Amino acid sequence: QAVVTQEPSLTVSPGGTVTLTCGSSTGDVTSGHYPYWFQQKPGQAPKTLFYDTTNKHSWTPARFSASLLGGKAALTLSGAQPEDEAEYYCLLVYSGVVVFGGGTTLTVL
């Protein structure tokens, strides 16, 4: 089974910019892996920020963007806010089989 890798933790200053990445043990991440990005805060269900690489939901703040970058899926936060402190997970699809990354703990400090 493929392994999906994320940075375990990242720190960003308020108002700063940070990029979280999502890599695959099988090679480059492509749109064919239908990358998803989720945000989860303590005690809450996950919330989807992006699906199918770059599609966003109505609730996704404009300061978040998603892309494919350097063979990985990437989530960029520009202008970090205190409320963005959370766990972020990515998901990749391998011919129907879904694999989550281990999550990135984002601290806004």
Place this chain on the structure above:
Amino acid sequence: EVQLVESGGGLVQPGGSLTLSCRASGFAFNSHWMNWVRQTPGKGLEWVANIKPDGSDKYYVDSVKGRFTISRDNAKNSQSLQMSSLRAEDTAVYYCLAGGGYWGQGTLVTVSS
């Protein structure tokens, strides 16, 4: 408004069985893949199973193959997860996740004697 509501969680003994249900509304259920995802308290998300919109294909994580069965009823906008031979390590909050990224609030399954 999109809603996914899980039900059926609870306490079950090791080796026992349980069926989870997820009722959907507010979107074209029969056009979306449906997934079950679980999360142990304090741990990450683990995908469990999914099913194609027409029900013709199903996939499972290795640890539940042969024990869990996913199904759906497009006429009732619902999906189910039949779980048998449950183990302590199956203890988790189980979430319903629709293609496109819609989540339910989760239902807790506790496997313990």
